[in-house]
Amino acid sequence: MPLLEVKNLKKTYTSRFGMNQVHALTNVNFTVEEGEYVAIMGESGAGKTTLLNVLAALDRPTSGSILLNGQEISTIQDSKLSAFRRRHLGFVFQDFNLLDTFNNQDNIFLPLVLSNEKYRTMKRKLDPLAQELGISDLMKKFPYECSGGQKQRVAIARALITKPELILADEPTGALDSRSTEELLMLFQRINEAGQTILMVTHSVKAASHAKRVLFIKDGTVFHQIYRGDKSREGMYEAISDTLSLLSREDGRHV
Ligand SMILES: Nc1ncnc2c1ncn2[C@@H]1O[C@H](COP(=O)(O)OP(=O)(O)OP(=O)(O)O)[C@@H](O)[C@H]1O
Numbered sequence: 001m002p003l004l005e006v007k008n009l010k011k012t013y014t015s016r017f018g019m020n021q022v023h024a025l026t027n028v029n030f031t032v033e034e035g036e037y038v039a040i041m042g043e044s045g046a047g048k049t050t051l052l053n054v055l056a057a058l059d060r061p062t063s064g065s066i067l068l069n070g071q072e073i074s075t076i077q078d079s080k081l082s083a084f085r086r087r088h089l090g091f092v093f094q095d096f097n098l099l100d101t102f103n104n105q106d107n108i109f110l111p112l113v114l115s116n117e118k119y120r121t122m123k124r125k126l127d128p129l130a131q132e133l134g135i136s137d138l139m140k141k142f143p144y145e146c147s148g149g150q151k152q153r154v155a156i157a158r159a160l161i162t163k164p165e166l167i168l169a170d171e172p173t174g175a176l177d178s179r180s181t182e183e184l185l186m187l188f189q190r191i192n193e194a195g196q197t198i199l200m201v202t203h204s205v206k207a208a209s210h211a212k213r214v215l216f217i218k219d220g221t222v223f224h225q226i227y228r229g230d231k232s233r234e235g236m237y238e239a240i241s242d243t244l245s246l247l248s249r250e251d252g253r254h255v
Contacts, residue, residue: 149180
């Protein structure tokens with residue numbers, strides 16, 4: 001059984017008085033196996049953020065099915081959604097989403113605090129993770145005292161501390177300089193090699209070339225995919241660039 005199974009997923013936004021409809025996801029089908037590292041690419045407006053929001057159970061699909069470990073998530077009751085997200089998913093955002101009024105340690109503890117874990121248990125989980133991510137010295141600092149790359153590592157610690165089945169990352173390198181981008185990509189690779197499943201939306205060909213598979217979304221559907229296979233990073237980079245330029249042409253359906 002795949003870790004994530006998305007079937008016939010549709011999302012239509014309807015304006016308040018029903019005058020306008022936008023078919024953001026027209027028919028999305030794909031699966032993600034445990035341990036995969038998948039990037040999602042596509043032009044602006046293709047439906048990537050919509051897809052991520054629906055997968056994250058932050059928004060409801062219009063129809064279709066999303067199974068995470070066999071559990072249908074599109075029909076989970078509102079009252080149970082936050083707990084579901086905390087238990088099963090980890091999030092990494094472009095703008096980090098850290099709370100500036102909490103120090104880094106408390107930001108990382110947040111999902112555990114919400115699950116009523118004891119301080120001692122939280123600390124036991126944090127210490128090896130902070131060490132692995134190279135942020136042990138930053139625990140008492142506040143996010144506004146840290147660089148973008150440091151903040152993103154804190155955000156990754158917050159995502160990983162609950163041992164989620166799936167990390168959903170939305171443009172995680174978008175706010176980072178090239179050195180921090182490289183560090184983050186190496187870190188994602190290490191985390192993935194340690195068994196963590198990652199699904200990442202990105203505009204960056206470089207970021208996507210680190211993934212084991214890239215899905216291309218066009219007009220609200222999965223249009224094409226590339227497997228890394230035994231391609232080098234450079235080979236993957238080229239294959240992604242070629243596909244993107246085909247996608248941007250009107251006759252891209254010949255991919
Ligand atoms: N809340 C909303 N209400 C109405 N239409 C929306 C809403 N959110 C997104 N859309 C529309 O749905 C389509 C897909 O948008 P989406 O944000 O998912 O694209 P995207 O691929 O993430 O784009 P980008 O790369 O620019 O972030 C677009 O036409 C967008 O205008």
